[in-house]
Amino acid sequence: MAAHASVSSKILSTHLRLVLACLCLTLVAGCSSTKSNVDPTAGWSAERLYSQARSEMSSGNWSEARKNLEALEARYPFGIYAQQSLIDQAYINWKDEEPEQAQATIDRFMQQYPNHPGTDYMLYLKGMISFTPPSAILSGFTRQDPSERDPKGLRQSYEAFNELIRRYPDSRYTPDARLRAAWLVNTIAENEVHIAEYYYKRGAYVAATNRAQTVVTDFEGAPIAEKALYLMMLSYDKLNLPKLRDDAKRVLDSNFPNSKYYEQGLDEPSSAWNPINWF
Template identity: 60%
Template sequence: MQLNTLAMQAPASAGGHSACARWRGFASRLGYALACLLAVVVLAGCANTGKEPDPTVGWSAERLYKEAKDEMDTGNWTQASKLLEKLESRYPFGVYAQQAQIDIAYVYWKDGSNPQALAAIDRFERLHPNHPNLDYMLYLKGLINFYQDSAMLSSLTRQDPSERDPKGARESFDAFKALVSRYPDSKYAPDANLRLNYLVNSIAMNEVHVARLYLDKGAYVAAVNRAQTAVRDFQGAPAVEEALYIMVLAYDKMGMADLRDDASRVLALNYPDSQFVKNGFQKDSGPWWKIW
């Protein structure tokens, strides 16, 4: 037994230290790897502690829309837009997706994001050119641009609407015009027509304002061109009266008597009670031309 024990111990005494050292090295490396893995898991957990789980995960399209509608009804536009965006991304097809595309344009507008609202409307028009609610989208497009360029803003800034960039007014005009032309029986058509009447003169007055500036600077050809735009494109607008008057003055300054007389005839024929005619004398141009 002693010999057997010695025989068993002999290899350990000869190579045991080397085997143990290898084992300790392996265990050390294994422990380091496990420690690194544990650190990664801990750090990942820490990184996610500030991010709350999305409670809408697994919601149906119907539920997403219902919740978004509830937020709209309470005026929580930001939350409503988030829900509608999720509905569109998760369920891009079907009636709920189409309704979400309609509602999100309105929600963006109410939330003060006009560019996003207009982009949503343009996208809807491209995707659904024959949608039964397209009249509403055209009306909404007109409204968004209308209020960007409305007299309400001028009352705050004390600026004449005709002196501002008419881009918004023109885009509003185009949208309302498309609405009443394509959908004359739409429930939005009467209001669109009223706004068109305002926009016609607002845009015409912008042309007259620019023509007046050109006239004051002595740029008579440019003044005539802008006044002609108002006369040609916005017939019947009150601003046309002054546009014709500017044409008379500009043609006179350029020595174009025939064109001057033609413009004065048109002015007197269409606006017989015009103050420009009744004054009879203009400080800048001499006597009024009594040729009609």
């Protein structure tokens, strides 16, 4: 009987030690979890949060910089640091290849602070977002002509740069915006000609003439207007409209004497240049 009691006591003691051990592990895990959930920036001033964010930006640590700026904006929604936070968040999102987030941040900034001194920069950044999307990096290797890409982003970029030029002619960002806007005009016009040529080669001659006419009327001075006029001449000929064909030829010969397209046709010679690298 005594032996049985001794064994029971030992079993109870072992169970007690296991329970205590499990309890200790639970407490340690709980403490660790609590520590990991503690925000290291709790209690920081707006100035300190912004300083830390700028430091992370300098190191290219976009994720940490974004966290500090978002915390700053949430805790101190009023004042110059909150305003600057939005400007920097837009830049970070652009650099971190998050164009949609960058665009949303810019729109929010311009809605909240329409007369902010940094508006010219935000317009410039808005133009840059769609001027050099992440996919443009690959064009340096693929040699894809930017005018062959979806023109929506090109048009958005042009509109932003054009608004900057119109509203802030003396801005430090305007000279570069003018260069980019001029390139975009030519590129958008080239896109229209690509589409017109696509229609022509598939026998949609009316659609081809409409697209080519848009280039001639809306993009005056664009070099690609030469090809647009040649396409119009060919399309009118296919439509059996000799008067319109001759009118297009007359305008082509007047503006581009001895046009190269008479000899080479529509197919352009291959080229290794890539205008995206001009900037």
